[in-house]
Amino acid sequence: MARTVTERTLAGRFSRARSPEARIAITRQIEIRQKSGPIHLELEEDAYAGIACWLGSEHWITVVKAAFTARYHEIRPALVASTGGGVALRTVIAVATEMASAADFRTGRESRLAVSTIATRTGLGERTVQRARSTLLLLGVATEVLAGRLRTKLERLDSHGVKDKSRGWASVWALHPPKPVDNSPRVRPGHTEMAPHPHGGIFWSLPSRKRVIFTGKAVENAAASRRQAETKKSPRRRRPPIDRKGQLLAAQWLRDRRSPAWARPMSVDQWANVLASAAAHGFTGGDLNALLDEEARRLGRGLTPDHPIRFMQWLLNKTDLDFPPHVLDAIAHAQETAARAAEEERTKAMVEEGQRKRAQAIADLDGPGRATARAIAQRCALKRTFRTS
Structure with a gap:
């Protein structure tokens, strides 16, 4: 429902209000009117x-x-x-x-x-x-x-x-704060179905003191003296360090619009170690997309791998990483440029040779041999004319 309420009407209501609650409500209406304009869209009561x-x-x-x-x-x-x-x-x-x-x-x-x-x-x-x-x-x-x-x-x-x-x-x-998770399907028979109170308060994402765990030293000091000697624990498995070059390549690849949609749900850190070898050989995001396009053309269909990370590992393992596609393109472009330059030089040399021969032919028209031949031809013509006359 759209309502039109003027400030003068609200001021009159405020002056006639008796209770502090009514005045607070009218003050809130004035604030809403100033923010949303002369026409205010009211919501339903249970909105x-x-x-x-x-x-x-x-x-x-x-x-x-x-x-x-x-x-x-x-x-x-x-x-x-x-x-x-x-x-x-x-x-x-x-x-x-x-x-x-x-x-x-x-x-x-x-x-x-x-x-x-x-x-x-x-x-x-x-x-x-x-x-x-x-x-x-x-x-x-x-x-x-x-x-x-x-x-x-x-x-x-x-x-x-x-x-x-x-x-x-x-x-x-x-x-509002984050909504609590409803685990009512886990309720036991005879118990009331209700959402459990989140651990540490309704703001589950904030740190809570209840989650603080004693350090190993404090636990040892608090343990009983008659406790048997602890067995040596196996070393904790650590995650391998993330390759920096692989991170940069993964970030560049995921920003490229040509990159496939199935690669975007994984984060940059997940792709970093997979693309580390390609990044070490100078691969770019365009090179990865070129490899995927070539594989799609070879298969004759679009690529929709069920395990993207394993698929990229398999594709990079069978690829010669010493020659990234952009390097091959640069070599081919350089060869094409060199061939075009050599063809232009050959054409230029042929044109210059033709011009030289033409100039030599024109110069030969005024040489001594040509002048002697013209004189003899003129004398012959005169003799013929004398004889016929």
């Missing part, structure tokens, strides 16, 4: 049912950072599938800060900002703002209560009547 309130904008921004750090690698495949790309933490924080500034400072609700408005304030693109909003939605720290839409013809006429130049309704968001 925010089941959505928790936040503990303040600064606390919510901290929750967003922790949730992004902990769960971005889980939601990235779904984000790429829905929006076509990923997003950085600083971009999400910038968009979240603008959305929090427009929300109710007590509850975190009523955040009504258009995508274009956020893009103007942050200096980001509209598609980037949409990806950041989708990230907040997938992280479970924001809920789109009402999707934005264009206004109808009658709504635009009403907006023009109250000097509101807006063309559509901005979506309404509620900013």
